[in-house]
Amino acid sequence: MSITKLKPLALAGALFASPLFAADYLIDTQGAHASINFKIDHLGVSYVVGRFNDFQGTFSYDADNLEATQVEVQVNMSSIDSNHAERDRHVRSSDFLNVSQHAQAHFVSTAYEDLGDGKGTLIGDLTWFGQTQPIEIAVEKVGEGSDPWGGYRAGFTGTAELNLPDFGAQFNLGPAAETVYLDLVIEGIRQ
Structure with missing residues (x-):
């Protein structure tokens, strides 16, 4: 099993009715x-x-206590958009993402390691296709500060590589197509 590498604070986000932690920021x-x-x-x-x-x-983030960073995210898999409606319908089908059975992808962090200079490694569990696998997220902070509307924001960017067979994907697009590359931008509003 390959370890997934991401470079934002979050893979993408999920606000739950009962979050697993007290979130400081809403994505x-x-x-x-x-x-x-x-x-x-x-x-x-x-x-x-x-x-x-x-x-x-949601995520919990404190620049003075980075080891306490926590993230919880959820992605609606049926919202896939490749700018081609017919292809998107096919990708949502049981031939590929099978969104009728696997509607959500869900990430919950379990630890954070500060590497200095606004970078770190976020470790957690990603559930996708009904399989849960540990992943590592290489975090890079963009910035934080007050916004013009009286709020306070923090932002992160990154990339991810997800190996489809690690999550039990049953379709075969060829060896070169076993990896999905993600480009992520995460901005949170402090609550």
Whole structure:
């Protein structure tokens, strides 16, 4: 099993009715200040690119106590958008993502290691296709501060590599297409 590497504070987000921790920040998906973009190999000559349009999340972050960082995120898998409606319908089907049975991807952090200079490693469990696997997230902070509306924000970016067979994906797109690359932008509003 390969260890997944991500570079934001969160894979993308989830605000639950009963969160697993007291969240300090709500990921700003309503203001479109967060995104989960992906690419996957296409025939060994290019990439199919897209995004997930529906996700929610929370994180707990304190620059003076980074080891206490916690993240919980959830992605609605049916919100996949590759800018091609027919392909997206096919990808949602049982041939690929099977969103009728695996509607959500869910990440919960379990530990954080500060590497200095705004970088660190967030460790947690990702559940996708009904399988839960440990992943590591290489975090990179963009910044934090007051916004013009009286709020306070913190932002992170990163990348991820998810190995489809690790999560029990039953479809075969060829060896080059076993990895999904994620490009993540996470901005949270302090609550």
